[in-house]
Amino acid sequence: MLCAGLTVYTALLKANAKKGDWVAVSGAGGGLGHIALQIGSRGMDFRMIGIDLPSKSSLIKECGAEVFVDMTSFDDAGIAEEIKRITDGEGAKAVIVCAGSNRAYGQALGMVGFGGTVVCVGIPEGEPVLVGGAYPGAMLTQQKSIVGSSLGSQKEAIEVLELAARGVVKTKIRVEKLDRLTDVFQEMADGKMEGRV
Secondary structure, three states, X not given: XXXXXXXXXXXXXXXXOOOOXXXXXXXXXXXXXXXXXXXXXXXXXXXXXXXXXXXXXXXXXHOOEEEEEEHHHOOHHHHHHHHHHHOOOOOEEEEEEOOOOHHHHHHHHHHEEEEEEEEEOOOOOOOOOOOOOOOHHHHHHHOOEEEEXXXXXXXXXXXXXXXXXOOOOOOOEOOOOHHHHHHHHHHHHOOOOXXXX
């Protein structure tokens, strides 16, 4: 909880969302994402949208997502339109990008509505790529924000531990022997890993 839990709790605070707002999590079935869904839905009363591969849909719904979006069913423009459809045309108040994917960052701004926030958490591999669609005119007129989030304060650490103590968060953890390390990394590369290993 003092690593992944604190990271996503702080990211959710930086989302500038309030009770009842739609918040999407890209990479919702991973180690960070599944915790973000639980804290957002059960601890902060946000309406959560989980975005990930179809193999993770059950975990995502168990963790509090009101809606699951299969990222393989849409192109970049289509996934933004799907989020707008789910949110009655408004777009999400925030997108928490837990996925370590440049594509996820490229999609995120299109998913947020007026005054929305993209919170950067996941770190993509490879060459750095700019967050797509961050044109000054559009950012200004639509009042969108992009913020970074990494861990949090001592006060936020205490708050996230209190959420865990209340049973708001149940982490999905699987333990593997070291001789399966190559298989675990392959599972990560294939995007099939649920929760933490």
